[in-house]
Amino acid sequence: MITLQNVGKAYDLGDVKVHALKNLSLTIDRGEYIAVMGPSGSGKSTLMHIVGILDSITSGRYMLEDYDITNLPDKEQARIRNKHFGFIFQSFNLFSELSALENVMLPMSYAGVAYKARKERASALLEEVGLTSRMYHLPTMMSGGEQQRVAIARALSNEPDLILADEPTGNLPSDKGEEIMRILEGFNTRGVTIVMVTHNPEQGKRAKRRLYIKDGELQRDELNGAFSLEKIDA
Amino acid sequence: MRDESGKIIVRRFWNRTLESLLLILAVAMGVGAAASGLSLIANIGSYSKETLASPAYREIIVSTQNNASDMADPVILKPTQDNVVLTVKDLDAATMVPQVAYAYISNQTELRFINQAEAEREANMVRDGFGGPPPEEAPATVIGSDTAEPAAGTNAGTQVAATTTAGTRIAATAGTATASTDNQSTEANNAAPPQRFGLSSAELEVAAADASIIIGQQENLAGYRVTPQFFDAWSMKAGTGSLFTASDLVGTQSIVVLGSQAASVLAGEGNDPATLVGKKILARQGYQTVVGILQDTGRAIYDEAYFTPYRSGSAGFMGGPPMRSMNTQLRFSVADPETLTETAAGLTEWFDSQYGEGQIVVSNPRAETERLMARNTGIGLLILFLSLAGLFIASVNVSNILMGRGLRMRKNVGILMALGASRVAIIQLFAKEALAISAAGSFLGALLALPLSTSMRNALGISGGSWWYLPVGIAAAWIPTIIFSLMPARQNSMIDPAQAMRVA
Numbered sequence: 001m002i003t004l005q006n007v008g009k010a011y012d013l014g015d016v017k018v019h020a021l022k023n024l025s026l027t028i029d030r031g032e033y034i035a036v037m038g039p040s041g042s043g044k045s046t047l048m049h050i051v052g053i054l055d056s057i058t059s060g061r062y063m064l065e066d067y068d069i070t071n072l073p074d075k076e077q078a079r080i081r082n083k084h085f086g087f088i089f090q091s092f093n094l095f096s097e098l099s100a101l102e103n104v105m106l107p108m109s110y111a112g113v114a115y116k117a118r119k120e121r122a123s124a125l126l127e128e129v130g131l132t133s134r135m136y137h138l139p140t141m142m143s144g145g146e147q148q149r150v151a152i153a154r155a156l157s158n159e160p161d162l163i164l165a166d167e168p169t170g171n172l173p174s175d176k177g178e179e180i181m182r183i184l185e186g187f188n189t190r191g192v193t194i195v196m197v198t199h200n201p202e203q204g205k206r207a208k209r210r211l212y213i214k215d216g217e218l219q220r221d222e223l224n225g226a227f228s229l230e231k232i233d234a
Numbered sequence: 235m236r237d238e239s240g241k242i243i244v245r246r247f248w249n250r251t252l253e254s255l256l257l258i259l260a261v262a263m264g265v266g267a268a269a270s271g272l273s274l275i276a277n278i279g280s281y282s283k284e285t286l287a288s289p290a291y292r293e294i295i296v297s298t299q300n301n302a303s304d305m306a307d308p309v310i311l312k313p314t315q316d317n318v319v320l321t322v323k324d325l326d327a328a329t330m331v332p333q334v335a336y337a338y339i340s341n342q343t344e345l346r347f348i349n350q351a352e353a354e355r356e357a358n359m360v361r362d363g364f365g366g367p368p369p370e371e372a373p374a375t376v377i378g379s380d381t382a383e384p385a386a387g388t389n390a391g392t393q394v395a396a397t398t399t400a401g402t403r404i405a406a407t408a409g410t411a412t413a414s415t416d417n418q419s420t421e422a423n424n425a426a427p428p429q430r431f432g433l434s435s436a437e438l439e440v441a442a443a444d445a446s447i448i449i450g451q452q453e454n455l456a457g458y459r460v461t462p463q464f465f466d467a468w469s470m471k472a473g474t475g476s477l478f479t480a481s482d483l484v485g486t487q488s489i490v491v492l493g494s495q496a497a498s499v500l501a502g503e504g505n506d507p508a509t510l511v512g513k514k515i516l517a518r519q520g521y522q523t524v525v526g527i528l529q530d531t532g533r534a535i536y537d538e539a540y541f542t543p544y545r546s547g548s549a550g551f552m553g554g555p556p557m558r559s560m561n562t563q564l565r566f567s568v569a570d571p572e573t574l575t576e577t578a579a580g581l582t583e584w585f586d587s588q589y590g591e592g593q594i595v596v597s598n599p600r601a602e603t604e605r606l607m608a609r610n611t612g613i614g615l616l617i618l619f620l621s622l623a624g625l626f627i628a629s630v631n632v633s634n635i636l637m638g639r640g641l642r643m644r645k646n647v648g649i650l651m652a653l654g655a656s657r658v659a660i661i662q663l664f665a666k667e668a669l670a671i672s673a674a675g676s677f678l679g680a681l682l683a684l685p686l687s688t689s690m691r692n693a694l695g696i697s698g699g700s701w702w703y704l705p706v707g708i709a710a711a712w713i714p715t716i717i718f719s720l721m722p723a724r725q726n727s728m729i730d731p732a733q734a735m736r737v738a
Contacts, residue, residue, distance in 0.1 A: 046732075054652055055732035075656045082654020089735070093649045097245035098238060106238040110654035115236045154653070 001161060001193065002028040002051060007060035009046055009216075020046040022216040023060070030161065033188045034195045035207030043216040044197045045166060051195065052085050052164045053077045082110045086155030088165040088184075092147040094139040100126060100150045101135040107157045118157075125153035129183055145176030152183055156192070163187070165196040169203065181206065239650060239659070243667045246643075253639075254671070257632055261675020264628030265711040266682030271621030272707035273687045275614040277699035282607040284698050286571070288533075289468045291600040293567040294578050296320065296327070296585060299595050301561055318593045319556045322461060322483070322544065324564055324585075331580035333573040334566045336467035339544045341459045341562060345490075346518040347450035353438050441516055448515045448524070450500055457490070457540035464541075467567040468531070475511040475526030482543045490515065490522045494530040495537040574598050610694050617690065625711055629718035632675075636668055636719055640726035647726060648734030657727040664723030672715040680708045 009021040020043045028034065028051070036044050049055035050062070053069065062070050069080065086107075087093075094103050101122050108118035126135050129149040139147050148168060155163050165184065169177030181203060188194050196207065204210050205224065212220040247254050285291065298318045328337035346352075441447050458464070462478045470477070477491055492500065497507035500515070507527055514521040522542070531537055546560045568577050578598045585594035640647075647660055655663075687704055691697070 049732040049735075052652065054648075054735065055730075075658065078651065078654055078656035078659070081652060087652045089649075093645070093735075095242050095646065095649075097242045097249070102238050102241060106650075107653040109238050110659065158654070 001030050001065060002026075003061075003063040004050070005061040005063070007050065007057050007062065009043075009050060009055065010058045020216050021050070021057075024213075024216070024218050025060075026211070026218065026221070028162070028193065028195065030193055031188070031191050032193050032195075033185070033208040034211060035204040035209070036195060036197045036211045036213060037199070037201075037204050038213035038219075040199075042213045044213055046216075047213065048164050048166050048195070048197055051162075052087060053081055078110070082107060083158055084161045086158070086160040086163040088148070088151050088155050088163060088168045090167040090170040092139070092144070092151045092171070094147055094150055094154075096139050099136045099138055100131060100142065100146075100153075103139070103150055104153045104157050107154060111158050122153070122157060125156055126150070129153050143176070144172050145179055148172060148176070148180050149183065152180070152187075156187065160192070162193045162195065165194065167197050167199065169198075169200070177203075239655065239663050240666060242646070243663060246639075247667065247670075250639075253635065257635055257671050258675045258678060260628040260632050261672050261715050262678035262682060264625035265676045265679030265708060265715060266686060267621035268625035268711035269679060269683040269704060269707035270687040270690060271614075271618035272710055273683070273703040274690050274694075274696075275611075275618045276703040276707070277691055277696050278607075278610045278614040278694070280699045280703075281696045282611070285603060286600065286607070289567060291603055292569075292571050292574070293467065293565045293599070294574065294581055295597045295599065296324070296564040296566065296581055297595050297597070298561055299593065301563060317555075317558075318589050319558055319561045320564055320594070321549075321556045321560050321562065322546065324588075325461065327564075327581055327584045327588075328566055330584050331566070331577055333568050333570075333577040333580065335569040336463040336567040338461045338464040338467055338565050338567070339459070339562050340461075340464050340565060341544065343457050343459050343542065345450075345455045345457055345515065345522065345540060347452065347454060348438070348516045348518060349449050349451055350435070350438060351453070353435050357435070446513050447521075448500055448510060448513050450515060450517075451502075452499070455496060455500075455540055456535075456538070457542060458536075459544040460541050461544050463567075464565075467565070468536070470531055470536070471529050472526040473529040474508040475524070477526055477528075478541075478543050483545055484547075485543070485545075488520055488522045489525045489543065491526040491528060491541040492524055493528050493537040493539045493541075495534070496540055497524075497527040499538075571600060574600055610696065613694060625714060629714050632671070632715065633718040633721055636664070636671075637722040637725060639667075640664060640722050643726070644729055644734045647729045648731040651731035652735065660727040660729075661723050664726050665720055668719030668723055669716065672712065672719045675715065676708060676712045679711065680704075683708060 004024060004026040007021055007024045007026075008019065011018045011020060024047070036047060038044050046055065050057055053062075053072075057070060060070075061068055064080065064084070069077070072080070094100075095106070098106065101119070104122035104125055105118045108121065113121070123132075123135065126132060129152055131146060131149055131153070134142060134146060139150065142150070148171075152168075155165075163184070168184065169180050172180065177200075184194055184196070185206065194207075196203070198204055208224050210220070210222050210224070211218060212222075298320055301320075322339060325337040325339070328334040438449070442449055460478075461483060462480055465471075465477050472491070473494065475491070478489070482489060492507075492510065494507070497510055501507040501510055510524045511527060512524065514523050522540075528536070528541075544562075546562065547556075549556060566577065566581060568574055575598065578596050582594075582596045585596065586592070588594075650660065650663075651657075683704060687707075691699075
């Protein structure tokens with residue numbers, strides 16, 4: 001589904017040039033459940049942003065299916081983000097002005113879904129994550145776990161091909177984190193591709209594939225409980 | 235609103251009520267002041283143009299010093315000679331000054347009607363013992379409709395008895411109430427004791443039955459004693475009948491030309507004013523035969539007035555020197571206002587040579603009015619500058635506050651882009667907020683501008699203009715607020731989503 005070929009990302013800070021990603025190649029197939037692991041500042045989030053087309057690459061190629069999307073215009077990038085990707089953030093990033101239902105409806109409005117249809121789908125998704133009774137509550141009236149469940153429902157609203165979760169349980173107590181993990185894994189079993197950044201080794205072990213990144217380089221790419229598929233050294 | 239991203243903006247707006255209201259108020263004050271300033275300067279320009287386009291500002295007024303009190307700038311530098319008298323003959327000065335297009339006299343006067351109300355008032359005065367002898371005791375002159383010549387003022391106090399075509403004797407008092415403002419009529423009025431008797435009710439009924447007699451229902455009618463070139467100078471044309479000619483100045487028949495509105499009033503509602511031509515108006519000054527009705531001039535003071543020939547002559551008794559009562563102001567009109575100063579110099583030279591230096595006041599009303607207009611324009615420009623400066627400051631502040639609001643939404647912009655919002659969608663989102671604020675502010679500003687603009691116009695004595703100056707001013711003032719409001723929207727859409735979320 002996604003192929004990154006020799007991708008590099010450098011930030012120009014005037015005198016210094018910081019290489020967040022170096023010559024990274026990677027393929028993500030449909031239905032995968034990938035954990036991206038590594039120390040802080042290793043480039044995990046940068047990789048997530050590049051995969052989610054929130055950030056541009058400074059070298060290499062990014063192929064989505066058979067299309068090179070490296071230099072797509074902004075409007076097309078926005079359409080791909082909206083239709084093909086769902087984002088889940090550590091700090092939930094819900095809009096405090098909108099109810100849970102409206103937060104879930106929001107991405108569908110950019111997809112041009114009619115009000116009634118998006119309201120019905122948002123209700124169904126919230127029901128699926130166990131928030132039927134909290135639909136009209138504002139995020140500020142909800143617990144962290146509930147907010148993250150709303151975020152998951154929002155990420156799934158446009159039936160994306162890929163969910164990018166950046167430390168989805170990082171701000172949650174362990175029991176709530178477990179709840180979120182189960183929901184994500186449930187969607188994965190139904191065919192949704194998941195790429196998750198995590199610091200938690202236990203959560204990493206539950207993924208079907210693990211990517212270890214250090215200093216902007218892919219150190220290891222391994223399948224769960226098995227062997228290293230490849231080792232790419234700079 | 236069914237658009238979720240729009241709801242975010244609307245709810246943020248109400249969550250920050252004070253800040254939002256201050257934004258609207260800033261726009262309102264800026265737009266209100268600028269719209270008023272723009273409207274004022276447009277009105278000043280329009281008013282100046284309209285005013286100076288009047289024939290009144292294409293003429294020079296020449297007067298003796300003791301008859302110059304109503305002139306704009308009568309500076310008396312020399313001792314006054316009381317025996318200087320300007321008469322109609324002095325209009326000949328026009329032939330010596332080539333820039334003069336028309337030379338004429340125009341003095342105010344008044345026609346007092348004899349009607350039922352007047353008759354009742356007279357009867358009451360007789361009963362109460364005021365006034366002179368009753369009509370039957372007064373000496374009466376029998377005149378036909380073509381014999382009376384009660385030139386206003388000069389025959390004040392003379393009782394005229396008129397015989398209608400039906401042979402009815404009608405007594406009319408001439409001149410007692412003439413209110414012409416020239417010296418001649420004033421002095422004449424002072425000279426004669428007031429005669430208070432007109433027609434009896436019975437005689438009035440007989441007159442009313444005569445189709446050739448017009449009985450005005452109002453008390454009086456303002457008018458002008460003019461020489462023929464007055465009509466040319468003011469581009470007045472007869473709609474029905476004819477105007478005066480030079481020969482009418484020396485005639486004996488009392489004739490009048492009616493302004494269009496005056497004719498309509500005299501004809502009465504639903505009647506054709508044209509039928510008045512040839513009829514006689516029953517007035518204290520005697521019968522006044524209507525010889526013409528003017529086309530509408532667009533100037534109420536003339537449309538609602540009547541005009542009668544100026545017949546004071548140029549020589550005194552038995553061809554002697556003119557009497558002081560003949561003294562009048564003279565008006566010399568030019569085709570090109572640019573030549574007014576030159577014309578004034580030429581006329582001054584001519585009159586100085588005739589009457590002695592400084593004895594005659596030559597006034598140029600246009601010069602004074604132009605000074606007034608220039609002063610108004612200066613004040614208007616100052617107000618415009620200050621109001622535009624206010625608008626600019628308000629717009630910059632609004633822009634800064636909106637930029638601040640956008641920066642506070644930096645994280646949200648990143649999230650919206652992650653969820654599928656394009657940069658255009660982000661611009662639209664902020665633009666809607668900016669437009670809503672500037673529209674609400676402009677509406678409020680328009681409400682402020684209405685009284686502000688009116689009071690500024692009143693303070694400067696500006697009238698006329700056009701109603702659409704203010705809406706155009708509001709629209710023009712709105713444009714910079716929109717531009718300044720939209721700039722943050724564009725800037726906010728340029729936020730890098732990855733960086734925005736990293737900050738978050």
